[in-house]
Amino acid sequence: MTQKLFLVKTLLLFVTLSLTQFSNAQEKVKVTGTVVDKDAAIPLEYATITFIDKSGDRLPQGGVTDFDGNFNVDVYKGTYDIKIEFISFETKTYNSQTLNGNLDLGTITLGINSDSLDEVVVTAETTQVEVRLDKKIYNIGKDLTTRGGTVNDALQNIPSVSVDVEGAISLRGNENVRILINGKPSAMAGFDDTTIFQQLPADAIEKVEVITSPSARYDAEGTAGILNIILKKEKTLGLNGSVNATFGYPINNSVSTTLNLRTDKFNIFNNTGVYYRKSPGNAYFDNNYFSGTYDRIIEDREYDRLRKGINTNLGIEYYLNDQSSITGTFFGKWGDDEDESESISDRYIDDALDSSTYRNQLEGEKEETYQGSVNYINNFNGEGHKLTADLQYSYDNEDKPNNIVENKTFPTNELVESQRIFENQRQNEFLLQADYVLPKGDAQFEAGFRINTQSSKTDYVLEDFDLDTQEYYLDEGQSYNFDYDENVYALYTQYGNKLGDRFSFLLGLRLEQTELKGNAYSDYLTQDELIEEIGVDFDPNFDKNYLGLFPTVNLIYEIGNDENITLGYNRRINRPRGRYINPFPSRSSTTNIFQGNPNLNPAFANTFDLGYLKKWDKLTFNTSVYYQKETDAFERIQQDTGNTNDDGVAIIRNQPINLATDERIGGEVGLIYNPTRKLRLNGSFNIFRFETEGFYEGVDYGTESTSWFGRFSAKYTLPAEIDIQTNGIYKGPTQNSQTENDAIFSLDLALSKEVIKDKLTATFNIRDVFNSRKRNSYTVSDSFTSDSEFQWRERQFTLSLIYRFNQSKEDRMKEKGRNNGAGLNEEEGDF
Template sequence: MKPVYILFLFVVSFVNAEAQVNPVAKGKISGKVTDATNKQPVDYATVSVYKQGSTSPFNGISTDTKGNFTVDHIPAGEYKVTADFLGYQRATIEHVIVKDGNVSIGEIKLSPVPHQLQGVTITAKTPTVENRIDKMVYNPQNDLSAQGGVAIDILKKVPQITVDIDGNVELQGNANIRFLINGKPSSIFGASLADALASIPASQIKSIEVITSPGAKYDAAGTGGIVNIILKDSRVEGVNGSVNLSAGTRRENGSFNLNVRKGNFGVNAFFSGNAQINTNAPNTRNRNSKDSLNNNTNLFQQGSNNFRRNGYQSGLNFTWNITKHDDLNASIGFNHFGNHGNGITNEDSRKTSATGSLLSDTSDIRNSNSKFNGTSTDVSVGYKKTFDKEGQELNVLYTSSFGNNSFSSFQQQDYLNNVKPSTGISNTNPGKDHETTVSVDYTHPVSKNFTVETGGKLDFNNINNSVATSILSPDGVFEPSAAQTYSFKYDRKIYAYYLSASASLFNNFLDVKGGLRDEYTVTNSDFQGVNIPNYNILAPSLVFSHKLDATQSIKLSYTRRIQRPDYGDLNPFLNISDVHNISTGNPNLKPEKGDNFELGYNKSYDKGANINIAAFYRRNTDDIQSFTTFYPTLDVNGTTYTNVSYNQRYNLGSEIRTGINIYASVPVTSKLSLRTNMIFSDRTSNNPGFTSVSAFAYRLNLNAQYSFGHDLSAEFFGNYNSSQKGIQGTNPKFVFYNLAMRKMFMNKKASIGLTASNPFAKYVSQSSTTFGNGFYQTNLRLVPVQSFGISLSYKFGKLEFKKDNRDNKEDDNMNNNSDNPPTEKPKDNNGGGGKSK
């Protein structure tokens, strides 16, 4: 705990010192960017401000729809201003003198590139990490070690996120995260998050947005925050696309993107797929337990599990700019993922009395098999209307996600020396998950410095599944078990409304955004003994942001969140693939509630370095956690199992997590750049009937990238996660590292890459403990992570650069020949055009 507070105090002291020596700059630079040939405004052009003589910008902005821009908070001094837009030559204004007040540099004229491109030969350099007032954005375009990988590989590098060896994701130490794709929910995440994230190829991902303090416009779901995965698309006129293929010793994947845009209409189509090649993971489990007579039982299990995974996605996205004020977009996507595991385990159960005399000793060989398959079809239609008043807009969104999931397991125990008949169980658990949402959002700028947002949302979620179980009879035949065959229906409706406002106060000294979201939840279930009352939650949010000067800012935020249990948490299906370790869901779970505070500081430097520090305090009540109970004998609907660890999710007391996240990016030389992300946190769990547990944990990573010139570059990425004590044991530590190289050719349209993961060790050893009333257990897993791979990428297409002149026409209609600007318009907080989540 002490290191957290020391770092926290350091942040506060450092910010105070910087604020004293760097008074708020009051200068401004304004102007207008136009096309030099037709005099039309160039909207969304990039304007950058450099200190005279510097090679890296320290401030910048995009032009508005009229080509105008104003860059404020500029200290007195001499500057260089540049304007860029895809398809135009850069324009530069030298020696701009700024004092207190506004400096207008008038009209900046951009000249079109003299020759039309025959292929995709212009690439905009996007910073790897962008820090914005409400979120951090990770752009993996230059992520060499993730090439040929999947979403999990990229998430390992995202600031404030930790990923363990099994693909479980935490945001600032909290695993209850609301995942979105392109700003929209998907049932693909409900059944198996790790499988879903392992089925999205890294080549398909444009960026990942991390939102730790979501505003009132977002759903209140997710006590940890929101992670929004933005898939690649294109807003460029013409036909273009890309192909990515990779092969390796552990994983193979490929993706194909095609973008077509003509005038006001655009289509994006994609297909991607991946497969994790079969891997074998040895494991050992040793458990000591006592029964009510103080007899001791030692269960020793040793075996291995073969595991493989596969998945694919495809989709179509349509955009239609009906008029200059009316946009329509629609999409349909299909996702599939699955896994298959099977293994053989040698088991020995030795029971002794309190005096040490042997009571029984049995050995058996257990064969097990499990399969999971999930599909999701996502449909969305969105309408956006803007008005003559800048910033005023209306958004309407309909989404529907249809998920089909199926899980089956089988296990059979054959006892040595035929001391008793073989036992076994086989079951299937097909299910459906359907979620439909309708949202309306409206933004109204009351004045230049004051904006109001309001909206509402309906969210209907229905889960329906069944369980069919068969038991191995003494004569060796699997027979249906009526007592363990049942169905489970769960219906949840959420009615939400929000109101928020943002303002710049005291002559732009302080930016404030606050809001309140109200969500009323109605839940029905037909499962025996389950009765969940309706509940209402008020979720306030408040953000204060102050720009100390042009290079540094601070932010203080508060938000209240909830975590409703999802499909996997609720499903009462009993996984008995191991009769000594049974797990199940809990349909009686209540939502977890969280109050999150965060203090952030960000500073950039002339040479391009950047540091971001975020101190956080999170308190959860009705905390949803897994808990293991030991039973010497356990009756499951008429079948008795012995020596059982029974794992289920519960609402357990409260949890407080205090910590600090430090992200830094440093261009050491023109060829070498370093990035690091460090998280230090202390977690205190208070659970009725148990001793309060306090545990310190940290995560460190380092990313080094070097450019050899001639379009050849290399990268190293290393990650260390410490172990952490929980309420029932200790989670294991692990070390993971990647090496990668990439060579680009054909004018950067094609590339070949080589990757190696943990090349000097076949396994990562995972040692953990679990304990509770009457038992103590040690676990050892050897997780195969070593891999070598090769990836190929090719971009194709023809680009045409035409400016959209709709703002200068009195009569717009769907037959005009204008198009969207070739760069993407900066999106709102949701990454999806102002939609309510």
């Protein structure tokens, strides 16, 4: 018994000594210090301190500096090489430091790395591309031709993206593209009305993500893919910002400011712009009719669009701790626009002029848009484990008074028609979403949900002028209401991992429930009378539900550090929007109207994308081929309604319909070449072929066509440090079942000079140098032919002045390093 007790005591003593020894071996010490800029004597936030174990038994340990440049790191006892690093600064190393107790390294000064200085300047001044598993990221850089321009002008210079003369945005020639702002649907995107991008300044953009193979994380909307516009949010220490003033002819005047105040707990940022612009445009139509009163009508139209208003985006980011933050933002836009069009129409019978009319339409638009959002992000560690949550509400109210007067000018002078229209549109949007990311070594798991509800109400009142009583009266048959709701509920999950050193994959599945509800009604007509007045043979009231699974597969094979191959597959949906399903006809013309189609169903598409990227020191080469097959694809057709206006002119209706299939195959190639510090070249080329099949009301609207578009940009530094840049865009001819569009070529030119170093820059810009950005079309239908030319905006000259304060080049380079190290508010993580 005594022997057993002795053995137990001996064993306990051995265990106790072993645990004590192990505890001593695992004991930590504290290392402190401060990192500052050697030249400016200011603290460097988010500089990294790394402890590399000399024995190789432990993984590297470390931390980052705080707002005041201080660090406080707990490290296991041992011998280490200590590295202090900050991007664009020289690295400082303390070799073979034995840590047996707490150590204060004092003040550590870092100087600018001259080699890195050159690299960062070049990177900042050119558009760069990064390839991820599910997207390409284009950092806009200092594109001179967009100075003083709008978001649309900036998008013109993104490969794969094209913007037509009316401002419609396409991706690889397909207009069914989803626009996101900072990764979310936004009132800043104008509730799917992209004309707002003709008003927001291009300088507000930091980068654009072209997502042609979206992962399950993203909304399945947009059969062409997604454009995610990331707006700037400065994070430099203290108060800093810029003021941008633009003066242009035709009138294009604006002032915008970017302000940022950063403390150790808060980051307050604001972008505000005030603008006053006039955009003259023109159109010409030569229509020949196979039946009706007139054989030919030639219409010459002039536009004068006035845009004036203010928009602001204010945000406050509060750092709860080193890992989490909460951000509240408010966006507001107040606009008072006015569109005036003047049309002269000559009407012919047997090649002889029969009559002429003059039509004046003055349409106003007073708009107020508000959006409030709250974002929470929690980085559980520095390895990508995080949770984000977003709550967002948007409201938009538009009043559109419209006055139309038409007079006959030949052979007599008399009033033909006068109308007053009062239209009000109100839209509400609610968004709630959460995303969770859990990395495990090379693997990464993600899951999340999104609830997105939208509702819109349109009230439309038309008053006609009575030529006998000389008074306006309510036209009960043309006054209506239309309510539309779109609700989307989504769940998703995805998983990514690496197989070996070179192959990675990302697999995802998204479940979406879509509810589409429409209700057309009148205060004066029965439902049957309303349907007859609209002129459709189906009920404009609907309640549709769609439940769909949307899988995604993204693969990447890394041939080398700067060379890879990607392959992606995804299924997408294209939901009809308000204008496309509003059954009431437009009033912009008595003979050419646009009318939505409440019977329109969503389109679904399957897309495959194969890409290749190769980077050299001065050249980046990027290419891809893609294939897409879409069912129930949208197609806009023109039809003779069978009705005529009061003058006996046939009324032509432009309406969207569902066709059977739309098959598209294409390829694109892009090059970014920076041979010297003075010369930078950027070019891209996209060619695609599509084939559409389908019948509507017994008419075959199938067609096939090949088209292409390309762009080329060159920037060169002249003597006296004057930068010159040209951007050329060529869009090849296109056609659908009824219309052929001619090719379009346009050229932009800009000159820029830094007047006060790091403070004031002046840029002179000519957009559309040859005044050639016009769409020429020829349309053939069963009842008419139409030869037309349309120019949304004439050639424009602008002078832009940008004044920056507390934003020297060195500050901006340091900020690049902080952003790379901070990790709190980066966009959604990518595997």
